[in-house]
Amino acid sequence: MLTSTREVETKMSEVRAFTIDGFYKFVSEGKIMAAKCSACGATMLPPKPVCTKCYSKDLIWVAVPNKGNLLTYTVIHVAPKQFEAQAPYSIGIVKLGQGLQLLGMIRGVEPSQIKIGMELAVDFEKTSNKTPQEADQWPQWTRYYFKPA
Numbered sequence: 001m002l003t004s005t006r007e008v009e010t011k012m013s014e015v016r017a018f019t020i021d022g023f024y025k026f027v028s029e030g031k032i033m034a035a036k037c038s039a040c041g042a043t044m045l046p047p048k049p050v051c052t053k054c055y056s057k058d059l060i061w062v063a064v065p066n067k068g069n070l071l072t073y074t075v076i077h078v079a080p081k082q083f084e085a086q087a088p089y090s091i092g093i094v095k096l097g098q099g100l101q102l103l104g105m106i107r108g109v110e111p112s113q114i115k116i117g118m119e120l121a122v123d124f125e126k127t128s129n130k131t132p133q134e135a136d137q138w139p140q141w142t143r144y145y146f147k148p149a
Contacts, residue, residue, distance in 0.1 A: 018047040018059050024141035030124050032064040032144065034100060045100045066122040067149050068096035075111045094120050094146055108147035120146040 016022035018035045023046050026033040035047035039056035045064060050057055073092030076083070083089065090106040092114070104122075106114060125143050 016061065018049045018061075020046055022061075023047050026061070027124060027144050028126075028142040032066060032096070032102070032122055033061045034064050035059045036062045043098055043100060045096075045102055064100055064102075065097040067119060068094040068102075070106075070114070070116055070118050070120055070146075071095050071101065072116065073106060073114055090114055092120070092146065096122075105143075105145040106147070107145050119149040121149040123147050 016025055023033065032045075033047070034043050034045040035049075036043045036059065037051035037054060037056050038058040038060060040051060040054040042051050042053040043062065044052060047059075047061075049059075051059065071093045073090050075088050075090050077088045079087040079089070088111060090109075090111050091103065092106050093101050093103050095101050102122075106120065107123075122144050123146070125145065
């Protein structure tokens, strides 16, 4: 018997809370997912446990397109300790569709070549720490980033 999309989405929301941890569990599977309110249709990225428009808790997980256009960006030259080795690096906000925007690191392109409006795609990277101290300092979720599409 085939299962409807609604049933699959409902089962997924029972298993994964609408939190940043739930979001990153999908990222570890190579997916960008948002929370969608069944009451008013608002979509939240990153997800939240309550709709920010109507305060409903009737939410489902929905897939987000993995390509979008760069809205704005900045280049980080003085980085936090966890990212010092990567400096300088670029971070931008990408519009992924359905009005959803996501902040993330931009890789695979020199900062001088980045242009507002350029098409970027989401990619994923597993994390690995070298010491137990580092594991205590920063979450060990799989990371997403943007690269030229």
